[in-house]
Amino acid sequence: QQQVKQSPQSLIVQKGGISIINCAYENTAFDYFPWYQQFPGKGPALLIAIRPDVSEKKEGRFTISFNKSAKQFSLHIMDSQPGDSATYFCAAKEGGGGNKLTFGTGTQLKVEL
Amino acid sequence: NAGVTQTPKFRVLKTGQSMTLLCAQDMNHEYMYWYRQDPGMGLRLIHYSVGEGTTAKGEVPDGYNVSRLKKQNFLLGLESAAPSQTSVYFCASRWLNYGYTFGSGTRLTVV
Numbered sequence: 001q002q003q004v005k006q007s008p009q010s011l012i013v014q015k016g017g018i019s020i021i022n023c024a025y026e027n028t029a030f031d032y033f034p035w036y037q038q039f040p041g042k043g044p045a046l047l048i049a050i051r052p053d054v055s056e057k058k059e060g061r062f063t064i065s066f067n068k069s070a071k072q073f074s075l076h077i078m079d080s081q082p083g084d085s086a087t088y089f090c091a092a093k094e095g096g097g098g099n100k101l102t103f104g105t106g107t108q109l110k111v112e113l
Numbered sequence: 114n115a116g117v118t119q120t121p122k123f124r125v126l127k128t129g130q131s132m133t134l135l136c137a138q139d140m141n142h143e144y145m146y147w148y149r150q151d152p153g154m155g156l157r158l159i160h161y162s163v164g165e166g167t168t169a170k171g172e173v174p175d176g177y178n179v180s181r182l183k184k185q186n187f188l189l190g191l192e193s194a195a196p197s198q199t200s201v202y203f204c205a206s207r208w209l210n211y212g213y214t215f216g217s218g219t220r221l222t223v224v
Contacts, residue, residue, distance in 0.1 A: 006155070009153070032211035033211075034211040034212070041217070042217055043117075043203050043205070043215025043216050043217050043218055044156070044213075044215050045215065046209075046211070046213065049211045049212075089155060091211070093210060097163065098144070098161055098163060098169060099144060099207060099210060099211075100146070100158055100171065101146075101158075101211065101213065102158075102172075103148075103155040103156040103157075104155055105153055105154060105155040106155050
């Protein structure tokens with residue numbers, strides 16, 4: 001079963017627009033919610049993360065919004081640029097042994113000129 | 114440069130053949146992970162290790178074995194490859210609670 005559900009599968013945004021990617025989770029034991037960015041031929045790289053006791057975190061053009069009661073979180077990319085074109089994965093970390101990350105299925109973002 | 118190095122980068126196997134994927138990290142990280150990435154399925158955890166000499170199963174461990182004899186190395190083995198194991202394999206080490214450093218991946222095709 002998919003513990004972290006991510007949508008949309010793909011997204012096309014015009015340069016300067018806002019990109020929004022959504023994720024939902026079931027396991028209330030998750031204690032960190034990071035986002036990873038992956039360019040073709042590369043491994044994913046940490047972009048930004050949030051704890052469940054915080055409703056919003058912003059780093060530059062990237063913002064995570066977190067709704068604990070709805071068990072949902074989203075990534076907003078403001079002023080989207082062609083260089084943001086990549087695959088984005090939401091993830092959730094289990095507390096306890098292993099510190100394992102469970103990933104969403106990914107969103108392929110294309111920012112057009 | 115510090116990071117996670119995976120070898121080989123590409124490999125084609127015939128069904129039933131065996132191989133070992135090597136992951137090496139030079140950051141002195143305790144925790145290491147093997148994931149597979151398939152279209153539409155994201156990254157799924159195969160096995161992980163919380164330190165030298167330890168390994169544990171992840172979400173999709175069947176058909177794979179691992180070893181962590183040295184802290185810096187984490188090996189993923191396929192004893193008898195199957196077409197269902199065609200995938201891109203990523204190794205990662207943990208530097209923060211939620212922060213992993215990933216290698217650049219091994220693209221494996223089983224024919």
